[in-house]
Each structure stands twice: as C-alpha cells, then as structure tokens.
Amino acid sequence: xxxxxxxxxxxxxxxxxxxxAVAIWSTQTRIxxxxxxxxxxxxxxxxxxxxxxxxxxxxxxxxxxxxxWFAGLWFVAGALxxxxxxxxxxIGPLVFVSLIAFLGAAIAATARRxxxxxxxxxxxxxxxxxxxILLFLAVILGRPRF
Numbered sequence: 487x488x489x490x491x492x493x494x495x496x497x498x499x500x501x502x503x504x505x506x507a508v509a510i511w512s513t514q515t516r517i518x519x520x521x522x523x524x525x526x527x528x529x530x531x532x533x534x535x536x537x538x539x540x541x542x543x544x545x546x547x548x549x550x551x552x553x554x555w556f557a558g559l560w561f562v563a564g565a566l567x568x569x570x571x572x573x574x575x576x577i578g579p580l581v582f583v584s585l586i587a588f589l590g591a592a593i594a595a596t597a598r599r600x601x602x603x604x605x606x607x608x609x610x611x612x613x614x615x616x617x618x619i620l621l622f623l624a625v626i627l628g629r630p631r632f
Contacts, residue, residue: 559595
C-alpha cells in the first residue's frame with residue numbers, strides 16, 4: 487500500500503510542479519512582453535526540473551539495483567522549500583502542495599524500506615542549502631549593471 491502512496495504522491499507532485507510552471511510561464515508571457523530571465527524564469531524552470539527529478543527518484547526506486555535513489559525525494563523536498571518562500575505571494579501555494587506531495591512520498595518510501603529518518607533529514611537540509619545558493623547566484627548574476 488505504501489508503494490502505491492509513493493507513486494500517487496510523487497505523480498501529484500510532478501504534475502503540479504511541471505504543470506504549474508508551464509501554466510504560470512505561459513500566463514506571464516501573455517501578460518507582459520518583458521523578459522522573464524533570469525527571474526522568475528529560472529525559478530519556474532527549476533520548479534519543473536525538481537518535479538521531474540522527484541518523479542524519476544520514485545521510478546528508479548522501484549528497481550532493486552537503484553533502490554537507494556528514493557533518497558532523492560528528500561533532496562527534492564528540501565530544494566522546494568526556498569522556492570516556496572521566494573514565491574510566497576505568487577507560486578508559493580502551488581509549490582507548497584508539490585512540496586507536501588514529495589515529502590509524503592519520501593516519508594512513505596523511507597517507512598516502507600524500514601530505513602532511518604535522520605540521515606534523510608540531512609538530504610532535506612542539503613536540498614535547502616544547494617537551492618538557496620543557486621537562487622542567490624541567480625539574483626546576484628542577473629541584476630542589471632549600470
């Protein structure tokens with residue numbers, strides 16, 4: 487039963503991540519002719535990529551030789567946290583739903599494998615830190631020069 491929960495939650499997280507990013511991108515390009523790069527374009531691209539990576543982590547975890555890849559779900563959930571905070575008043579609620587879905591899939595996968603949670607919390611923290619660094623670099627490098 488938990489395997490089904492992993493798949494359902496991961497699929498929901500991926501659909502919301504990819505679909506939300508594409509929908510918001512298309513809406514913004516119709517509303518405003520200004521460039522969306524680097525921000526918010528990078529955030530939307532990263533959100534969609536994290537959805538794909540989270541889904542692939544679940545898919546690869548079903549194969550016995552790749553069963554350790556389910557830990558990637560923890561990293562994806564951590565990487566979604568800064569996106570949720572950064573887009574608190576825009577994409578934040580949708581990112582929150584995808585975060586909860588991937589976190590639920592990670593918890594179900596960890597419980598099903600009877601694995602310890604503490605090492606995976608380190609992956610969650612690593613996802614937060616790595617994504618914060620990427621976002622800060624995008625902001626620093628993407629600001630206009632005078």
